[in-house]
Amino acid sequence: MARAPTSSDDPAGLVARERQGDNAQPLSITEISTLLKRTVEERFGYVRLRGELSGVKRAASGHLYCALKDEKAVLDGVMWRGSTNRLAFVPEDGLEVIATGKLTTYAGRSKYQIVIDSLEIAGEGALLALLEKTRARLEAEGLFARERKKPLPFLPKTIGVVTSPTGSVIRDILHRLADRFPSHVIVWPVLVQGQGAAEQVSAAIRVFSELDPNDAVPRPDLLIVARGGGSIEDLWGFNEETVVRAIAECTIPVISAVGHETDTTLADHAADRRAPTPSAAAEMAVPVRVDLEATLADFAARQRRAVHRPVEMGRERLEARVRRMPRMETLLQPQAQRLDELSERLRRGLTDRAGQGREQLAGIAARLSPTTLGRAQTDAQRRLDRVRLVPALVERPIREGRERLASLTRIASQLHPEKPLERGYAIVRDPSGKALTGKVQAAKEKALSLQFKDGALEVGVGSVPPPVKPTPVRKPPKKTTRNTAPPTQDDLFG
Template identity: 55%
Template sequence: MATPLDEAGLLAEPVPGDNSPALSVSELSGALKRTVEDRFGHVRVRGEISGFKRHVSGHCYLTLKDDKACIDGVIWKGQAAAMRFRPEDGAEVIATGRLTTYPGRSKYQVVIDRMELAGAGALMALLDRRRRALAAEGLFDESAKRPLPFLPATIGVVTSPTGAVIRDILHRLADRMPTRVIVWGVPVQGEGTAEKVAAAIAGFDALPTSGTIPRPDLVIVARGGGSIEDLWAFNEEAVVRAVAACSIPTISAVGHETDTTLCDFAADRRAPTPTAAAEMAVPVRAELLDTLDAARRRMTACTRRGAERAADRLAALTRGWPAPDALLAGQRQRLDDLSDRLPRALAGRAAHARADLARAAGGLRPRLLGQRVERERDGLARTGAALDRAASRPLAEARTRLGSLPLRTAVVTARLAEGEARLAALWRLAQSLHPDRPLSRGYARVEAGGRTVTSAAVARTLGDFRVVFADGGVDVAPLAASPPPTPRRERLRGGAANQPRLL
């Protein structure tokens, strides 16, 4: 029975004699893939790289283009690791591989097995483009260059340990100035060279100053001559950045004099050859010794000439002076005169002193002095008795008698003055012994119940007491009772008891 769709002619109907059945999309994509891969199983494509991207899986994706067309390309992880250079946008290359399709997007692409730069011109263009990009970052600035150490104690060399370069460097260093050399062996050509050279430079820079391996004072990055392709590892960005970031002064000695790499621009100094790098690193020992010897001779000659000129100037200044004997003649004569007069003067002074002593000795006899002391003692006793009698009588009578006795008045006045002086002295002593006097010098007094506490034993029995300062008092309470200190005599006695006997 016919349906409306059949009547409308919307359903596909087999046509008699038709031998091209309908294919599915997958069948058609598979047929195209087989056809393209069979026809273009091996191709070489020249073009400029555009949109280069390295995926986290390690595969690389890019586009090859010229002025009229473009084609996608893919480099699988294994082939990408074997590339002799790092692909970059703008580089003109020749890619070798096979053409295939990607059914998921209906696109065809080149699976690249090998990639080469399209001639020396393309390689130089890539090198120049990379140089300008790194220079824009300031990696080649002359202001960042550091001076080389004059006499490095240790030199680090990054090169192949089996090549002729390291032998040339060691031979030249031995001829000029024997120096300690540490070699960090790396390959200088082939796969992974750039990463290993950069790691060696960073390794030297990371050495501690006081470690078991001495930290180099200078690093030399060296390689023998070769083509630009052979030296390409030293143009890689990793090596250039490692050299620029190294805190140790570096010398780049890659290739011959006519060879130039980006490593040369980043290093502090460029050497035309590895041998020249060794010559830049250290001075000639013999020349240095000659220079020191010449400096010593010049210093000795200058010192001698200075002393001679000083002697000449001294002689010129002293030429007009009088003779030393003439300057000191008067003083010498005066000294002789005084030395002759001094014994006579001393003898005369001693004679006068003896005469004065003889005259005074008559009145200094002990008997006469004793009699005088007795007389004075008797007079003083009589005066004291009279004063005692006068004090017992009425004051008026004492004044009358004292007024009639001028001598006794003077004695009483003297006794009164003496009493006043003793009273003043006793008052000063009382003031100095007053308990409040030391408080002004930072001391304090402990009181309890209006009385002064003079011992720690009494203070321990009190509940509260008062500490008096110069400007007031503070009420305090003891925190806890502590045992009384051991008297010093008991401590000494106990120590003596414990001391071993000597006999």
């Protein structure tokens, strides 16, 4: 009869049982995950991985999540917020980088990943690829458009310079400005390389742009963003998007002088003018003072010549016309001859007229004898004796004058200023006796005199001035009866 099998003979039993001589206890999932995590971190505590970024995502907490991949494998990665703040560039999908950190496991998903301490672009080729990608994106936004470029001022009064205060760049700029045209320069010291350089440069540009012309610090008329030469890594801060946008949005014209002539950054594309060197930027900013003075002197000389030229030309034309004109003696010769003739005729005429006057005077003198004068007096006395004056000739003008006088007298009596007093009116006078015709004038006086037909009445408040002697009323003259018969007049010569 066969023996029933025991648990020791059946290794695939339904219930797990301890085997004799077996001291291995079963592990929990957490325990094995912890063991795996410790093993991986101890074995791969420091690694440098090269790969292409994919699925880059920055969480609200500031942590960065991404994946590193190559042609055959993918590895998840995480970068904590403290490390992301030290990044010198903005991670993007498709960028080939070198990640430095340690490998660890994530038990929640049974995955292993790398905790990244630092990210670097994998070589200059990858850096140039990132640069070209950023340039294309910003150009598509129109930040490099030609119509956005602002003209540079011809002679800026104040120039702002954004650069390092300790390098040779600022000395070269100040030296060139002093040689060409001394100007007021405001230097904003910034880092031009390394961590935080892009933020400082963009902040300086924005502060300059936001200055008010009435502030204590004058607002520059022109900005120069400058840095000396270097590798692409040294100049990378001027390729950052924050710097490019600050230059493009600046309301002040900007000259970019980053690196040497062969170096090109995105800041050069966004600036209003690119200078090959910082010294060249200073030469672009201001003209040469000596040349301006020479130009102004030349303009002044040209202006003087332009003013004097018409005068000189007029003088030449006048001299030419004077040469063509006849001489003064020639023009006056006929008139001089005529004057001599008229003078001779005048002399002869006066002589002849004097002779005629003497003859007439002699004839008149001959007629003025005493006998002739006596005879003329006798004839005049005889004519006077025959004359008699007619009374009507004298009385008529007297009568007409008397009638006119009576008419004027009647009119004067009607127009006399005191004539209305007989009809109940009164004349208002001031203390000086002047007649007042208005209420405003009367209100200004403290005392008034009212003249009536039969006398004057003083009215007023306070001291009363002495009464004004009324003007006597002129009575119309009495009509005289004229005699109709003309008066007789004796003969004046009888």
